């Protein structure tokens with residue numbers, strides 16, 4: 001793989017890509033700012049030992065573009081961005097200094113990009129950055145931040161499940177429906193709580209035995225192996241672990257009517273659109289329905305600071321948004337994921353035109 005920054009920016013429509021290199025502080029970072037028409041580009045900071053530069057560039061460009069569509073579809077006044085740090089996520093020595101330096105870099109960007117926790121980074125890292133920048137989000141509730149985004153993500157996914165059930169079965173009731181929850185980590189476990197309350201049945205899997213015990217003891221979940229999950233006859237398959245679990249090896253095995261889960265990038269690629277449609281599975285695009293987390297984190301930047309009512313309202317709106325996506329998918333005769341990107345771009349275009357007309 002040989003990824004070229006400018007070619008990639010042109011292909012994906014990035015506004016700005018920044019490289020920061022301060023070897024004295026162990027800082028080697030890339031910040032991708034995809035689009036800021038709706039507002040500052042918000043997106044997490046990944047820390048990873050990338051195998052090579054192309055892999056890092058590909059990650060930051062792809063993920064920052066994805067954030068643009070996620071925030072747009074969530075109705076947020078935020079754009080899409082993402083950052084990556086070339087470093088070992090387990091590093092402890094020099095970690096604080098590196099994050100302080102990175103925070104200084106964010107100040108240079110003057111709010112065009114707001115970072116947050118992501119793979120390899122933690123709330124503690126965010127708190128370090130907060131010492132010198134206000135452009136780091138997702139900090140603790142005790143400090144006035146939004147806290148753990150996972151319960152919000154789970155609530156949003158549930159809203160989408162209700163909308164999909166309404167379309168498929170004529171009622172949004174999940175009572176008596178069977179949901180396979182792949183991964184009972186932060187989001188998956190909150191989802192079980194909501195599903196139980198709604199009277200749904202669930203079958204779960206995870207690689208972590210301790211989580212499975214909690215799912216079984218606290219919520220009465222039925223447990224199957226990580227491979228057997230694909231063969232379970234169910235109404236909804238909810239991927240809540242890792243990406244790309246819907247792929248040529250698994251699609252033939254899935255026995256569900258609906259796919260709706262929290263994981264990012266659930267489909268390996270667009271070659272899965274046709275088999276999903278052939279199986280008459282309703283696919284709820286991941287980035288549309290897992291936006292509860294970014295809504296909550298983004299809530300730190302609204303006037304007056306984070307507030308529960310505002311976040312609740314936006315997360316509940318995922319129900320209507322899912323309906324809209326599925327309606328438009330039928331009307332435009334396009335796969336829900338394709339339509340969602342179109343709708344996200346349309347909102348941005350309208351905002352841009354409004355801005356330009358005021359000039």
Ligand SMILES: NC(=O)c1ccc[n+]([C@@H]2O[C@H](COP(=O)([O-])OP(=O)(O)OC[C@H]3O[C@@H](n4cnc5c(N)ncnc54)[C@H](O)[C@@H]3O)[C@@H](O)[C@H]2O)c1
Pocket residue numbers: 149150151153182183184185186187188205206207208211226240241242243262263264290291292293294
């Ligand atoms: N946390 C959020 O608010 C949020 C927001 C948007 C998207 N997501 C996405 O949702 C997914 C879950 O997020 P999370 O915060 O709950 O993560 P998490 O790490 O807390 O939970 C993931 C769980 O999946 C399990 N797992 C890993 N590999 C597995 C496999 N092959 N089969 C079954 N289980 C496996 C892990 O043991 C863990 O319990 C991730 O893909 C994440 O990117 C999360």
